[in-house]
Amino acid sequence: MSTRGERLTYCIANVTAALTALYTLFGVAGRYDGLSRIIWCRALPVAVLACALEGCGAAPSFSLVGAYFPVWLASAVVGGLAALIARLVFVATGLSTELPFQLFVCAAIGTLVGILLWLLWVGG
Numbered sequence: 121m122s123t124r125g126e127r128l129t130y131c132i133a134n135v136t137a138a139l140t141a142l143y144t145l146f147g148v149a150g151r152y153d154g155l156s157r158i159i160w161c162r163a164l165p166v167a168v169l170a171c172a173l174e175g176c177g178a179a180p181s182f183s184l185v186g187a188y189f190p191v192w193l194a195s196a197v198v199g200g201l202a203a204l205i206a207r208l209v210f211v212a213t214g215l216s217t218e219l220p221f222q223l224f225v226c227a228a229i230g231t232l233v234g235i236l237l238w239l240l241w242v243g244g
Contacts, residue, residue: 180242191241199234203227 181188206229210216219225 192238195234195238195241198237199230199232201230202233203230206230 180191182191182194183189203226207216207222207226210219210222210226216222
C-alpha cells in the first residue's frame with residue numbers, strides 16, 4: 121500500500137499533467153485573455169478529479185531473461201498474435217470470403233484473447 125506522501129505526489133503529478141494537456145489541447149498556451157481564463161476554469165475541475173487516477177505502486181510483471189517484463193504488454197502481444205492466427209484460419213478455411221467486417225472480427229478475437237490472458241495471469 122502506498123503512503124500518504126506517495127499518493128499526494130501521484131495526485132499532484134496527475135493534476136499537473138491534466139492541466140497541461142487540457143491547456144495545450146485548446147491551443148491557448150501563452151495567451152492572457154478572457155478565453156484563457158474560461159478554459160482554466162473548465163480545466164481545473166477535470167484536473168482535480170485526476171486525483172482519483174492514482175497509479176499503483178508496481179505493475180504486475182514477470183522476469184524474462186533477468187529483466188522485468190510487464191504482463192499487460194505480454195497480453196497485448198499474445199492478443200495480436202491471436203488476431204493474426206484468426207485471420208490466417210479464416211483465409212485457409214475460405215471463411216474470409218463469407219465474413220463481413222473481417223478487421224473488426226479479428227480485432228475482437230485478439231482483444232478477447234488478450235483480456236482473458238490478463239485475467240487468468242493477474243487473477244482479477
